Amino acid sequence: xxxxxxxxxxxxSLTNILVMTLLFLFGLTLSATKAxxxxxxxxxxxHIKVDFFYHGxxxxxxxxxxxxxxxxxxxxxxxxxxxxxxxxxxxxxLWMNTGTLNFEQTPDLYSIHSTKKIEDILGPExxxxxxxxxxxxxxxxxxxxxxxxxxxxxxxGEFVKYKESSNLYTASSGKIMTxxxxxxxxxxxxxxxxxxxxxxxxxxxxxxxxxxxxxxxxETNVSVExxxxxxALAGMAKNRAALYGVxxxxxxxxxxxxxxxxxxxxxxxx
Amino acid sequence: MDFMYLYLPVALTSINILVPVGLGLAVGLLSxxxxxxxxxxxxxxxxxFGIPSTVAAATDSNQIVAASTSGTxxxxxxxxxxxxxxxxxxxxxxxxxxxxxxxxxxxxxxxxADFVIKMTYVIMLGVVGTYMFIESLNSMKKSKNQSQESVVxxxxxxxxxxxxxxxxxTHFEKSGVTHSTLLPIIFGGFVGVLAAIMxxxxxxxxxxxxxxxxxxxxxxxxGTSLFQILFNCIEVxxxxxxxxxxxxxxxAVLLLLGSTVGAQVGAxxxxxxxxxxxxxxxxxxxxxxxxxxxxELTLTPSLLIAQGGGH
Numbered sequence: 001x002x003x004x005x006x007x008x009x010x011x012x013s014l015t016n017i018l019v020m021t022l023l024f025l026f027g028l029t030l031s032a033t034k035a036x037x038x039x040x041x042x043x044x045x046x047h048i049k050v051d052f053f054y055h056g057x058x059x060x061x062x063x064x065x066x067x068x069x070x071x072x073x074x075x076x077x078x079x080x081x082x083x084x085x086x087x088x089x090x091x092x093x094l095w096m097n098t099g100t101l102n103f104e105q106t107p108d109l110y111s112i113h114s115t116k117k118i119e120d121i122l123g124p125e126x127x128x129x130x131x132x133x134x135x136x137x138x139x140x141x142x143x144x145x146x147x148x149x150x151x152x153x154x155x156x157g158e159f160v161k162y163k164e165s166s167n168l169y170t171a172s173s174g175k176i177m178t179x180x181x182x183x184x185x186x187x188x189x190x191x192x193x194x195x196x197x198x199x200x201x202x203x204x205x206x207x208x209x210x211x212x213x214x215x216x217x218x219e220t221n222v223s224v225e226x227x228x229x230x231x232a233l234a235g236m237a238k239n240r241a242a243l244y245g246v247x248x249x250x251x252x253x254x255x256x257x258x259x260x261x262x263x264x265x266x267x268x269x270x
Numbered sequence: 271m272d273f274m275y276l277y278l279p280v281a282l283t284s285i286n287i288l289v290p291v292g293l294g295l296a297v298g299l300l301s302x303x304x305x306x307x308x309x310x311x312x313x314x315x316x317x318x319f320g321i322p323s324t325v326a327a328a329t330d331s332n333q334i335v336a337a338s339t340s341g342t343x344x345x346x347x348x349x350x351x352x353x354x355x356x357x358x359x360x361x362x363x364x365x366x367x368x369x370x371x372x373x374x375x376x377x378x379x380x381x382x383a384d385f386v387i388k389m390t391y392v393i394m395l396g397v398v399g400t401y402m403f404i405e406s407l408n409s410m411k412k413s414k415n416q417s418q419e420s421v422v423x424x425x426x427x428x429x430x431x432x433x434x435x436x437x438x439x440t441h442f443e444k445s446g447v448t449h450s451t452l453l454p455i456i457f458g459g460f461v462g463v464l465a466a467i468m469x470x471x472x473x474x475x476x477x478x479x480x481x482x483x484x485x486x487x488x489x490x491x492x493g494t495s496l497f498q499i500l501f502n503c504i505e506v507x508x509x510x511x512x513x514x515x516x517x518x519x520x521x522a523v524l525l526l527l528g529s530t531v532g533a534q535v536g537a538x539x540x541x542x543x544x545x546x547x548x549x550x551x552x553x554x555x556x557x558x559x560x561x562x563x564x565x566e567l568t569l570t571p572s573l574l575i576a577q578g579g580g581h
Contacts (some may be wrong), residue, residue: 245511256339
């Protein structure tokens with residue numbers, strides 16, 4: 001009997017330890033959840049409508065963060081691929097298309113903003129893990145046909161230049177405004193949403209960074225959608241191509257004749 | 271000034287409406303004056319203003335349908351369209367186009383299509399521009415100096431004899447010439463092959479063919495050229511819309527607002543100029559475009575990467 005009792009008490013104390021440990025871990029998790037709730041993100045325009053008069057938009061990204069953290073905001077479309085022509089000198093004299101490059105795992109839109117220079121606040125392993133900044137993006141993107149390191153760097157540079165020329169890629173540091181009040185940090189940045197960005201879903205992520213590591217991140221979405229006549233025309237061009245072609249031709253013929261008639265009436269006989 | 275911008279549903283970009291209307295007006299003017307479609311000017315300009323190259327080329331052909339309808343109508347009113355000649359040229363152009371598309375496939379398979387296309391373009395533009403320039407300069411001098419005319423007549427007779435010896439001779443009333451029907455079909459075909467290879471309408475080649483080989487009067491050349499460009503561009507617009515989905519309706523409307531008016535003004539203005547004057551101005555424009563392309567080929571481009579498609 002004694003033995004049995006002592007075993008029972010052993011089991012009880014073990015259970016107690018287990019429960020205590022579980023409670024402790026649960027408490028830890030609770031506090032961690034609480035900490036991540038400190039980082040928030042909100043975009044003022046999360047649904048951009050593309051109508052006739054759409055000429056890009058201004059999107060502000062704002063939220064709260066722990067004081068003492070640096071912030072990085074990334075706006076990007078899902079990875080896709082692009083086939084582009086490369087230009088080179090032929091015969092040492094003439095610039096021509098010399099080949100085709102396939103860029104895989106490339107976001108169509110990539111916009112990165114940080115409170116300080118990325119290399120000063122985040123380690124290379126972390127930048128690569130979250131694809132933060134052009135150098136990290138260059139290691140993320142696959143270019144085929146396969147190129148040597150030097151060539152890859154060159155053509156990635158050209159790719160960024162090409163994307164920046166149509167405002168689809170941007171990078172800035174120091175443009176995020178932050179204010180600290182009662183130990184809490186709020187941040188805000190106004191970004192120009194390029195009209196060149198095609199319809200689709202875009203992910204806006206804020207990373208809180210401390211000691212060269214990402215300690216938290218929060219996400220929100222911005223969707224760009226065509227509406228009204230723009231949507232109808234784009235849909236028709238794709239899905240009812242023959243009818244679209246015929247209408248385009250008839251409209252052009254009618255316009256040509258119409259203007260011809262106006263000129264005959266207005267201009268008199270020559 | 272955002273209200274000046276319109277969004278283009280197929281090009282997926284926004285453009286200041288003054289740009290396409292202004293470009294349309296300028297290129298339409300050339301179209302009405304010289305009987306060219308103006309694709310060699312319009313397409314690169316649209317690309318410069320941020321329109322994707324494939325959409326620029328396809329939408330331009332839609333716009334040319336309107337400009338050439340307007341221009342053909344203006345020239346037809348004063349009896350300057352030779353429909354019979356236009357029809358034979360069209361038949362030739364259609365057959366030539368089929369061969370040209372095959373030629374492109376073969377070129378692409380050999381891997382240096384771009385080089386061949388660019389060089390064909392530069393050489394054709396250069397040769398045609400230079401020849402027209404020198405010839406029209408000479409004929410302007412000759413019209414002042416009548417005594418040389420007899421020499422020209424005797425030079426012409428050799429070629430005329432050969433052309434007269436061809437079968438299927440027929441009279442083209444509007445142009446006032448008699449030719450074998452084979453002649454416009456063969457040369458229309460020749461232009462069709464080159465135009466397909468270069469990816470342009472070929473008006474700048476068709477005009478010299480009509481002037482120098484078919485010996486048509488310049489004013490009839492302009493009207494007839496526009497007539498056959500109209501039909502070519504209807505076909506191209508449909509194929510581009512149907513197979514490539516590259517025609518932007520809104521952009522085409524903005525362009526044709528300018529180009530249909532430009533074509534009328536050009537046609538009216540052209541009647542006030544002599545044939546030689548028209549030829550020499552066209553020659554200068556063709557030479558300027560040639561020089562521009564040569565510069566573009568030799569100067570280091572700002573971007574070493576570009577979208578696929580287009581030339």
